[in-house]
Each structure stands twice: as structure tokens, then as C-alpha cells.
Amino acid sequence: MGTTVDEHHADETLATRLRNARDSAKLTQAQVAAEMGMSRPTLISIEKGTRPVSPTELVKFAELYEKDVSSLLRPVSPPASIRARFRTGLVTSTNEGDLDQAVDELERFADNYLDLLRRSQVRLPGRPPATHPVDYLGPDRAGEALATEERNRLGLGDGPLQQMREVLEVEVGLRVFFLDLPSKVAGLFIYVDPLGGCVGVNRNHPPQRRRWTMAHEYAHYLASRDRPEITRLGRGRINDTERLAESFAANFLMPRNGIIRRFHELKQDNAGKATPATLVQLAHTYRVSVQALCLRLEDLDLIPAGTWDRLKANKFQPRAAADLLNLSHQPEGGDPLPYHYRTLATQLYLDGDITETQYAHYLDMSIIDARKEFQNLTSTRDVSDDGQAQIVDLLDSVE
Structure with a gap:
């Protein structure tokens, strides 16, 4: 019997995942072939999807690349290699090993997000805008024009924007991840098909700086989403693309x-x-x-x-x-993963579609911390009849 279309697609998907895993592990084909005890042409055939992988080989690949076998066998294609698209920026960052790790982390989170969407059979939130051609304007005017247009599109008026991350994730459709980036790197942006615009923000920066970074990367999404960007601090004179993004951030946050x-x-x-x-x-x-x-x-x-x-x-x-001046502290959530991502994982766990171990894996937490996160995501603060603060279990409150 011949190979079915589904089997062919599965072979291609596995081949892509194996190529990406090798790339993330920074291993050459010659190195992997030697470790696997096979010829380089055989490995090339595997990575092209023209030669099947035995169960024993799959386990060895997973061990070599430090991946779970289940992640290599996911039935949907992984996002286009984020590391490969950032390669030029990473080559120039010889003293920024943390950036290298953060890009790998972003790639893993993006792949997990796509798998959660597949399991949940839900659509991504947001109303993604079209790309805005603003070449006819100078960078400062273009940034202000884009910021005004987006505020109008989203119905934000000209007042202060309180829930920045929520607006970008739920209304715009940007996937915002907080990552452990080098101190001189504020953030990064990349468009990942089919996930859309993905923003990485330095989680170790102050809340005000993180908000500015989100707005800055938002500008790249609007004006030049086909180009991955790494935003560094203290670079002296900046180019027109960065000037536009800075102008947008100032005008979007402070109309x-x-x-x-x-x-x-x-x-x-x-x-x-x-x-x-x-x-x-x-x-x-x-x-x-x-x-x-x-x-x-x-x-x-x-x-x-x-x-x-x-x-x-x-x-x-x-x-x-x-x-x-007795100005109250304004809390800013520093969760590494988008809220929608976390709620998808929580709903799947609640419905019994994934195990507690899988739930913790998706959240990138220990099982103990995942239990606490589950409690946080399924309860809310409320006020009782006597005016005292109380915790309401959202699951028990649903009839």
C-alpha cells in the first residue's frame, strides 16, 4: 500500500521539527550523524522527510536535542524557525548569550501556543491591523500618525492607557512574552506564521520600561512586520526605523x-x-x-x-x-506567557484533555507552581456582603 496524504504530512512535519531541533541545539549534520551512528546522507534524507524515522532513532534524537518525544511528534507544523530568522542579530551579539537562550525560549513558547490552539480548536484573539505604508512621511510624523490611527481604530480616545499588555493581546492580536533578555536588550519582535506578531519584552526591566518596549515593538508590527527586530538600549544615533518606533511609543502612550x-x-x-x-x-x-x-x-x-x-x-x-505624594503603586503583571495562552492550558486541564504534568509543562512551571497558577486563574477577588475581601472560586460559582 502507498503512503497516505496524512502520513506524508506527518513525515514532513517530523522532518521539520528534527531540523529545527538540531538548529536550536547548534549541531551540524556531521555531528548529529556521528552521534546517531548513521551516515550524513541518511540524516539529510530524514530531515527532508524522504526517509522514515524508527522509534529507537526518535528516542535518540530526542535525547540528543534535549526534547520531549511528544513535542517532536506534534501533528501540526512548527512555527518557522525563529532562531534562523534572528540569526544575523544573534551573530552580532557575541556577548549576549542570554539573548540566544531567550530566542530559543520564544521559539518553544510559540510552538506550545500553536499546540494549545490545535488541542482547543479555538481562534486567536485580536483584530490584526493591515500593514501601514508611511514611507511618504518622516519617521517622527509617521510614528504619530500610526499611533493616532491605532488609538482611533481601537476606540481608546486620548486618555491614559491602563492595561497595555491586555489591549495588545486581546484587541490587537500581538502575542506578548516576558523573557529573560540581556540588560541592554529591551525587547524583540518577529512575525511568526500562523501565530502572528510575537513580542518579547525584558521581564527584568521596570514596569514603565516594559510598557514603552511593548509600544515600541507594536510599531514594528505596524510598519515593518516582515523584518525581525531586536531593540537595544544605549546605541547612540538610531536609524529611521527606530525613530519611527520611538515616536509611535511616545504618541501611543501619551497622545x-x-x-x-x-x-x-x-x-x-x-x-x-x-x-x-x-x-x-x-x-x-x-x-x-x-x-x-x-x-x-x-x-x-x-x-x-x-x-x-x-x-x-x-x-x-x-x-x-x-x-x-502618596501615589499608589500600580501593579504590573510579569507573567512570562500571554494570558490567553495560560487560559487555554487551564481550560484543557480543567476538561481533562491534558494531565497535570502536561499542564505544568505548557506553563513552564513545576507542578507545585502550576497548581498555584491554576488557583489564580480559576478564582477572583470579590467583596462579601459584610464588605470584606474574599476569594471567589469561579468554577464553583458556575451553575
Whole structure:
């Protein structure tokens, strides 16, 4: 009997996964062939899908590449190799081994996400926008035009954006992952078919910096999604692509009309004067750093140029000032995985479609931590009849 279409597709999928696994393991075909005890032409045939893999060979491949056999046998094709598309950026990062590991982690998470979607048979959230051609504008004007257009498309108005990550994941359709990136790398962006735009954010950066990074990578998604990007800090002069992304971030997080109006409102409350307290209050409202706010206000000619430099020279401490003003701490979730990803895994576990071990594997946690995460995702804080805070089990509350 001949090979069926499904069997042929499975062979091709396995071949692709084996190629990607070898690439992630940074092994050559000659090295793998020697370890496997086979000729290089045989390995080439396996990686082309023209030669079947025996169960014994599959186990040896999994051990060599440090992969689970189950992940190699997934029936859907893996995302296009993220590592291969970032290769140029990684080659120039000789002192950034953590970046190399983070890209591997992103590739693994993307593959897991696709597998969760396959198991759940659900669609990805979001309303992805079309690519915006803005070549006819300079980078600064293009960034502002894109930010205004997106805010209008999403119905966000010109006010502060509180739930940045949720808006990008649920409304826009970006998959936002928090990764352990090198300190000088703020984030990265890549478009992965069929998952869509994927953003990696440095989870070790302060919340305000993470929000700025998300907005910055969002701009790459809108203007140049065909090109993977790695955003580094402190690079001196930046190119037009990065200028556009920085302009977009400033305008998306602090829209011109809204920031001008609120700045003047705060001045009126302080006898028409703008003080450091004014800047701290406004930065708190927009959930950006005082530095980012100052530079934005300087750009809009609302405060004198060089204000931030003078504050810094005088050792101004924004955090201490915020404490003196009794500005409440604004919590920012630092979960590595998107909320939709985590809820898919939780629903599958709840329905009995995956085991507890598989659930922990998808969440990249120990079983103990996965149990805590399950509790967090299936309960919520509420107020009881006597006004006291209580935890409501969402599963028990459903009739």
C-alpha cells in the first residue's frame, strides 16, 4: 500500500521539527550523524522527510536535542524557525548569550501556543491591523500618525492607557512574552506564521520600561512586520526605523491632545506653575517614567528643553517623590506567557484533555507552581456582603 496524504504530512512535519531541533541545539549534520551512528546522507534524507524515522532513532534524537518525544511528534507544523530568522542579530551579539537562550525560549513558547490552539480548536484573539505604508512621511510624523490611527481604530480616545499588555493581546492580536533578555536588550519582535506578531519584552526591566518596549515593538508590527527586530538600549544615533518606533511609543502612550490638556489642568491646580510634583503626578497617570514624560513635554514645548537633564543633575528621585505624594503603586503583571495562552492550558486541564504534568509543562512551571497558577486563574477577588475581601472560586460559582 502507498503512503497516505496524512502520513506524508506527518513525515514532513517530523522532518521539520528534527531540523529545527538540531538548529536550536547548534549541531551540524556531521555531528548529529556521528552521534546517531548513521551516515550524513541518511540524516539529510530524514530531515527532508524522504526517509522514515524508527522509534529507537526518535528516542535518540530526542535525547540528543534535549526534547520531549511528544513535542517532536506534534501533528501540526512548527512555527518557522525563529532562531534562523534572528540569526544575523544573534551573530552580532557575541556577548549576549542570554539573548540566544531567550530566542530559543520564544521559539518553544510559540510552538506550545500553536499546540494549545490545535488541542482547543479555538481562534486567536485580536483584530490584526493591515500593514501601514508611511514611507511618504518622516519617521517622527509617521510614528504619530500610526499611533493616532491605532488609538482611533481601537476606540481608546486620548486618555491614559491602563492595561497595555491586555489591549495588545486581546484587541490587537500581538502575542506578548516576558523573557529573560540581556540588560541592554529591551525587547524583540518577529512575525511568526500562523501565530502572528510575537513580542518579547525584558521581564527584568521596570514596569514603565516594559510598557514603552511593548509600544515600541507594536510599531514594528505596524510598519515593518516582515523584518525581525531586536531593540537595544544605549546605541547612540538610531536609524529611521527606530525613530519611527520611538515616536509611535511616545504618541501611543501619551497622545498629544490628552497630555496637553492634563498638563494644563495640573498647572491650574498649582497656581499656573509646573513643578517636579506636577511631572511625577502626570507620569503616574500615564504609567510612564518621569524621564519619558519630561522628554515628551519638552518635545511638545510645554516645558523648557533640558528639564530632565537638570532634574537628573540635581539628583531628583522620582520614586521618592511619588512616595511623598502618596501615589499608589500600580501593579504590573510579569507573567512570562500571554494570558490567553495560560487560559487555554487551564481550560484543557480543567476538561481533562491534558494531565497535570502536561499542564505544568505548557506553563513552564513545576507542578507545585502550576497548581498555584491554576488557583489564580480559576478564582477572583470579590467583596462579601459584610464588605470584606474574599476569594471567589469561579468554577464553583458556575451553575
